[in-house]
Amino acid sequence: MADRIAIVGAGIGGLALALGLARAGKRLRVYEQAPELREIGAGVSLSPNAVKGLRYLGVGERLEAMADEPPTQVTRHYANGKVLVNFRRHNTREQQGAPYLQAHRADLHDLLRERLAALQPDALVLDKELTAVSDDPAGVYLLGFADGSQAGADLLIGADGLKSTVRREVFSEPAPEFSGFVAWRGLVTRDELGAEQSRPGSMVFVAPGRMFVRYPVRHGALQNFVAFSRADNWTAEGWSQTGDIVSVRGVFSDFHEDARVVLSAFSGRRCHMWGLFSRRPLPRWVRGRATVLGDAAHPMLPWLGQGAAMAIEDAVILCRSLIEFEEAGEALCRYEHARRERVMVIHRQSLLGGDRLMQQDPDELARRPVVTEETLGLSHYDPATEPL
Numbered sequence: 001m002a003d004r005i006a007i008v009g010a011g012i013g014g015l016a017l018a019l020g021l022a023r024a025g026k027r028l029r030v031y032e033q034a035p036e037l038r039e040i041g042a043g044v045s046l047s048p049n050a051v052k053g054l055r056y057l058g059v060g061e062r063l064e065a066m067a068d069e070p071p072t073q074v075t076r077h078y079a080n081g082k083v084l085v086n087f088r089r090h091n092t093r094e095q096q097g098a099p100y101l102q103a104h105r106a107d108l109h110d111l112l113r114e115r116l117a118a119l120q121p122d123a124l125v126l127d128k129e130l131t132a133v134s135d136d137p138a139g140v141y142l143l144g145f146a147d148g149s150q151a152g153a154d155l156l157i158g159a160d161g162l163k164s165t166v167r168r169e170v171f172s173e174p175a176p177e178f179s180g181f182v183a184w185r186g187l188v189t190r191d192e193l194g195a196e197q198s199r200p201g202s203m204v205f206v207a208p209g210r211m212f213v214r215y216p217v218r219h220g221a222l223q224n225f226v227a228f229s230r231a232d233n234w235t236a237e238g239w240s241q242t243g244d245i246v247s248v249r250g251v252f253s254d255f256h257e258d259a260r261v262v263l264s265a266f267s268g269r270r271c272h273m274w275g276l277f278s279r280r281p282l283p284r285w286v287r288g289r290a291t292v293l294g295d296a297a298h299p300m301l302p303w304l305g306q307g308a309a310m311a312i313e314d315a316v317i318l319c320r321s322l323i324e325f326e327e328a329g330e331a332l333c334r335y336e337h338a339r340r341e342r343v344m345v346i347h348r349q350s351l352l353g354g355d356r357l358m359q360q361d362p363d364e365l366a367r368r369p370v371v372t373e374e375t376l377g378l379s380h381y382d383p384a385t386e387p388l
């Protein structure tokens with residue numbers, strides 16, 4: 001195993017890998033560009049495959065105690081509120097080997113970070129934006145940071161998200177492409193929304209070219225919302241910015257009261273706005289002793305709610321490979337081999353999801369077979385026991 005392991009990016013994927021390696025007694029460094037580690041105010045859906053990965057990392061019990069387990073996922077017509085699909089999750093835990101959970105992103109992030117800090121207090125280095133990577137003939141990587149400092153690494157893992165610098169520097173792949181959708185995300189408190197509207201269960205309202213998702217987190221203390229709409233282009237510098245809630249209310253003004261009530265209750269003036277980008281998964285994930293995971297390797301559209309789940313699965317498989325195979329090159333190849341096909345399938349399914357959910361006639365959804373990550377058979381996967 002390589003001596004100096006460098007992970008770039010302390011998102012869910014980077015922290016998950018760091019925690020797994022630290023639990024196995026490996027020394028590592030996680031370089032994160034942000035001066036302070038903060039997750040955005042939004043929820044995250046964690047399908048059973050992701051929960052199994054988090055159990056492997058030793059955080060399953062805490063996560064299950066803090067997260068919500070929605071009994072149903074109801075898809076409704078955007079205007080008249082008619083139920084088009086009522087997908088029950090009451091058997092998920094038994095049938096898929098783990099529950100489907102919904103949590104505050106910050107709670108998951110904090111959990112991973114705290115466990116890592118308890119094992120290796122100096123692992124996480126903040127305010128370190130990677131800007132360049134070079135390597136010498138012996139395969140040692142020299143990492144250059146925006147503050148002018150440098151660090152060496154024998155093994156380099158890019159967990160640095162959609163606009164990955166590791167991917168650009170090591171794999172020279174083209175830039176991500178705008179998908180034609182934007183999303184706004186925010187959280188509303190139970191006091192703002194009222195007890196009646198804070199009941200368990202997630203709701204999705206579908207319209208041609210638009211969609212509104214809401215579900216409770218922190219046991220109903222907060223209601224998470226994600227509002228999607230088609231957009232011609234994305235002109236902002238980065239891939240997220242803040243959006244004006246008044247204009248969001250305008251975009252969804254013809255939606256059913258049970259959707260609009262959440263936007264009306266939102267007390268902040270601004271909420272997070274995202275351009276949704278996609279990128280073909282890398283044809284090869286390994287070059288020398290460098291690899292990528294999560295959004296850095298295969299950013300996908302959120303229609304199946306599998307982006308964070310794939311980052312967690314990647315992290316667990318890579319961690320197991322690095323523990324099991326002494327030679328780093330072999331470990332990385334085992335990781336790529338174990339992951340590539342599954343990720344390609346899910347990436348493709350995620351692309352199809354937008355057209356299916358936001359089609360011209362929402363009533364069509366009631367006439368077609370139900371498609372979720374569970375009916376597609378994605379939730380059975382257990383990254384802790386998959387063959388390497």
Ligand SMILES: Cc1cc2nc3c(=O)[nH]c(=O)nc-3n(C[C@H](O)[C@H](O)[C@H](O)COP(=O)(O)OP(=O)(O)OC[C@H]3O[C@@H](n4cnc5c(N)ncnc54)[C@H](O)[C@@H]3O)c2cc1C
Pocket residue numbers: 008009010011012013014031032033034043044045046128129130131159160161162163164165183185226274276293294295296300302305306307308309310311
């Ligand atoms: C609207 C929306 C809703 C979603 N909902 C879900 C959901 O319900 N379920 C789900 O599974 N997925 C969901 N996703 C997808 C999910 O959020 C991502 O796939 C997941 O967060 C990817 O994790 P990651 O660790 O790979 O990357 P990121 O979370 O992007 O983390 C990358 C980290 O790297 C750091 N970084 C970047 N560049 C550098 C650099 N040069 N130097 C140092 N550090 C750097 C960043 O600051 C960041 O901390 C959603 C996405 C969107 C946009």
